[in-house]
Amino acid sequence: MEISYKNIKVIGFDADDTLWVNETYFRDAELEFAKLLAPYETANKIDQELFKMEMKNLPLYGYGVKGFVLSMVEMALEISNNNVSNTTMNAILNIGKDMLNKPVELLEGVEDVLKEFSKDYKLILVTKGDLLDQERKLEKSGLTNYFHHIEVLSDKQEENYSKLLNHLDIKPSEFLMIGNSLKSDILPLINIKAHAIHVPFHTTWMHEQVKESETNGKAYKTLSSLLELKKVMR
Template identity: 70%
Template sequence: MEVDFSAIQVIGFDADDTLWVNETYFRDTEEAFAALLEDYETKNKIDQELFRKEIKNLEIYGYGVKGFVLSMVESALEISNNQVSQVTISEILNLGKKMLEQPVELLQGVPEVLRKLKHKYRLIVLTKGDLLDQERKLERSGLSEYFHHVEVLSDKKEENYIHLLNHLQIDVKEFLMIGNSLKSDVLPLLGIGAQAVHVPFHTTWKHEEVSMKENGYNYLKISRLQDILAYLK
């Protein structure tokens, strides 16, 4: 599709599954969690109960690994009718620690894209999750030098973006967001009059999926981050 990015001065990047791998580790941990509780329920039921618990807890714990671990612990207690062993609870906590200790795996082309864009545009990171974990991943990634600002948001709704852009004194017409989630990185920006680019990741959390009815906008979709260089001269 034809796009006009000539007015863009500031580019926001999502972090998880846009700059580096993230959702894959959640899926792997869900598999391990289901295996720990296989004596109590089927895998399908365990997956459903964990997802239900995660969504219920979002307002309390927010996004990120720590909230995910607490939801696993609560789910284990409920699924087992409080019969799950202390050893299993300890193993669940270790699953969470393993996630937090994962090395940062950059997605293809990320350093190249940031290196080419940083001289013309003001680059910022806009992500959700746990503040400490996201700061740690950014430091491990080696990408800090490319960004003027890093913001870890409690959520990515229109009001969150409006507040942040106002705070950073960024004109919405001069802002472009790039991310893997239609629900969090694309549709809210289009809703406030900014521009956005969708770079899908091969795995998407169910909570981030959108229906055809919700997705009523036209926007640029690229298959890999490097493709954005053809549109940003």
């Protein structure tokens, strides 16, 4: 299927794992957490149970590091049958603080692509998670000035995008979203008749994974790097 981008006026970029590394830090944190709780369970079981706990708490805590830390604390109490030590509790809090204090590591080609495309398009940043954490990461990234608007959403479903486009007075046909998550950055956009380009990151959080059947017949392109955007959009 030939996809035309000639009507695009505004490009939305996802942030975590599209502009900069994020999921890798969560994976590292999970590994560290599993090590701390090794006396009580296998690493694999701890991973599974932590994911279940995160999903249970998601409606209450939402996305982001703080909710993740609270879920680790709760999981540590549960999986140790209330035998976990206070030393481990302190270590869990520190995993979270370290995550929030991480430097921002830009992905390949990001600055190039933003510089190039900000000449001809309005660029906006569309991310989800902790408001303060996302603002801090953007500031650390040095990319703020490329963006006309920053939007931190509590979730990235069709309704959230429709509201955003309405608010910014953009027609779906004029909007292109670029991101690494099929579930959050691609499918909702295709479903509201906007455009989307998928740039996968090497690892995807289980919660963001979708079945192949959900992407069947959906009109979006997949690129292996943001740098290919120049070729595709020409």
